[in-house]
Amino acid sequence: MVPEVSRLAYTSRSAFRRVLAPFSMPRQKAPDNPAGRLSLISRHLAPVYPINTPYTVERIPDTIDTSLLPKNQTRTLSTTTIKMSQPPHATLLIPGPIEFDDAVLQSMSHFSESHVSPSFVATFGETLSMLRKLFQSTDSSAQPFVLSGSGTLGWDLVASNLVEAGEDVLVLGTGYFSDGFADCLRVYGANVTELKAPVGTKPTLAEVEKALSEKKYKAITVTHVDTSTGVLSELKDLSALVHKVSPDTLIIVDGVCSVACEEIDFDAWGLDGVVTASQKAIGCPAGLSISFFSGRAMKAVENRKTPPASYFASMKNWTPIMKNYEAKKPSYFATPSPQLVHALHTALSQILAKPVTERFAGHKAASDKIKKAISDLGLKQIAAKPDEQAHGMTAIYLPENVKGADLLPILAKKGVVFAGGIHKEIAIKYIRFGHMGVSVLDPNRGDVDKAINALKEGLAELGYKA
Numbered sequence: 001m002v003p004e005v006s007r008l009a010y011t012s013r014s015a016f017r018r019v020l021a022p023f024s025m026p027r028q029k030a031p032d033n034p035a036g037r038l039s040l041i042s043r044h045l046a047p048v049y050p051i052n053t054p055y056t057v058e059r060i061p062d063t064i065d066t067s068l069l070p071k072n073q074t075r076t077l078s079t080t081t082i083k084m085s086q087p088p089h090a091t092l093l094i095p096g097p098i099e100f101d102d103a104v105l106q107s108m109s110h111f112s113e114s115h116v117s118p119s120f121v122a123t124f125g126e127t128l129s130m131l132r133k134l135f136q137s138t139d140s141s142a143q144p145f146v147l148s149g150s151g152t153l154g155w156d157l158v159a160s161n162l163v164e165a166g167e168d169v170l171v172l173g174t175g176y177f178s179d180g181f182a183d184c185l186r187v188y189g190a191n192v193t194e195l196k197a198p199v200g201t202k203p204t205l206a207e208v209e210k211a212l213s214e215k216k217y218k219a220i221t222v223t224h225v226d227t228s229t230g231v232l233s234e235l236k237d238l239s240a241l242v243h244k245v246s247p248d249t250l251i252i253v254d255g256v257c258s259v260a261c262e263e264i265d266f267d268a269w270g271l272d273g274v275v276t277a278s279q280k281a282i283g284c285p286a287g288l289s290i291s292f293f294s295g296r297a298m299k300a301v302e303n304r305k306t307p308p309a310s311y312f313a314s315m316k317n318w319t320p321i322m323k324n325y326e327a328k329k330p331s332y333f334a335t336p337s338p339q340l341v342h343a344l345h346t347a348l349s350q351i352l353a354k355p356v357t358e359r360f361a362g363h364k365a366a367s368d369k370i371k372k373a374i375s376d377l378g379l380k381q382i383a384a385k386p387d388e389q390a391h392g393m394t395a396i397y398l399p400e401n402v403k404g405a406d407l408l409p410i411l412a413k414k415g416v417v418f419a420g421g422i423h424k425e426i427a428i429k430y431i432r433f434g435h436m437g438v439s440v441l442d443p444n445r446g447d448v449d450k451a452i453n454a455l456k457e458g459l460a461e462l463g464y465k466a
């Protein structure tokens with residue numbers, strides 16, 4: 001079928017269209033048509049328009065103003081030196097992908113290398129060892145994983161390896177991302193109980209204690225920062241509570257929007273798993289699922305009564321590979337992306353050049369400044385309580401008469417890209433400002449001031465007075 005299509009494609013355009021016709025789908029209004037939904041979601045590829053999700057009530061128009069799209073990047077490549085400077089572009093301040101450092105991007109221009117060559121194996125091995133430091137872990141029974149995939153693959157890892165069909169899992173419900181984790185767990189047969197908090201809050205310790213006393217859970221999952229609301233969950237006391245009232249329950253953290261911007265003290269807090277992705281606070285292009293599991297979690301995988309419920313995401317398949325890489329021994333289960341691993345190596349080297357606690361403090365300082373500016377503008381956050389507010393992003397309620405669909409393109413014209421809302425209950429009522437990585441830690445960039453000013457001006461242009 002495929003060769004047939006491409007042969008015809010070269011023969012004539014109308015023949016190509018005729019062949020493809022049966023596959024093209026009529027565009028329909030979301031949310032109940034999957035193909036229509038996909039086309040709406042993929043519109044976030046145009047950076048100036050707010051994202052549509054299956055839950056967004058208000059639809060963004062189809063036309064895209066191409067004058068707002070970034071111009072092509074220019075770069076010079078030779079066999080010996082690579083110079084690359086990022087062309088001027090609107091500053092990407094969404095909760096991932098974030099702005100990337102030049103050196104991180106440059107390391108992706110590495111020449112092609114065998115994934116089992118000594119040089120690449122050394123790079124991968126060092127990358128895994130650096131992850132231990134990022135998680136502040138010295139426990140040799142803990143295991144890092146770096147797999148090709150996005151943050152979502154971390155959910156599959158947990159659901160298909162740590163939990164067996166029919167086992168109970170308690171999911172702390174904070175929004176869009178905890179809903180997704182719960183869905184993923186169900187796909188693999190877990191019996192999920194969701195303890196849902198009202199929008200903009202998290203379940204209390206007392207509620208968690210009560211839930212844990214009612215059933216024996218194989219695992220509890222918590223979304224450290226729920227990127228749909230900007231709610232920060234506290235991990236240390238939560239983990240202590242679980243260890244006290246349900247000591248066999250594995251404590252699993254979705255840290256996709258928290259690793260490398262919020263403090264995580266993996267061993268000291270007694271966590272069993274943290275899953276994350278490359279493109280958020282770690283500041284490496286998207287494409288890597290990064291996770292870290294305790295010795296106890298690794299035992300749970302080993303002691304499964306049934307085989308892991310996935311093949312590519314099987315921790316049994318990947319564990320020896322990760323151990324070999326870290327021991328600088330070539331190994332193969334499925335081809336990693338050498339270029340992305342080089343970028344991650346560079347990003348982690350930069351992160352670990354200073355104590356990680358300094359990095360967390362830097363994010364907190366920037367976040368405090370942003371939150372103050374937001375409240376000085378008379379705006380409210382989705383996460384109302386200061387101790388429940390994330391430090392790498394802020395979800396901001398729009399004023400009564402301002403629409404995200406109007407404000408976001410104005411901000412883009414001013415060179416700042418924010419994200420629209422994705423929580424199904426409030427999607428069109430708010431916007432999201434991501435403030436992670438170089439945008440907050442590199443004082444020369446001025447990204448935060450630029451964003452705050454753009455927001456002030458943009459709101460004023462839409463008639464809002466603080």
Ligand SMILES: *Cc1c(COP(=O)(O)O)cnc(C)c1O
Nearest residue numbers: 150151152177225227256257277
């Ligand atoms: C972004 C995000 C995810 C999903 O990660 P992808 O890389 O988009 O697959 C999951 N959980 C949280 C908390 C996130 O912020």
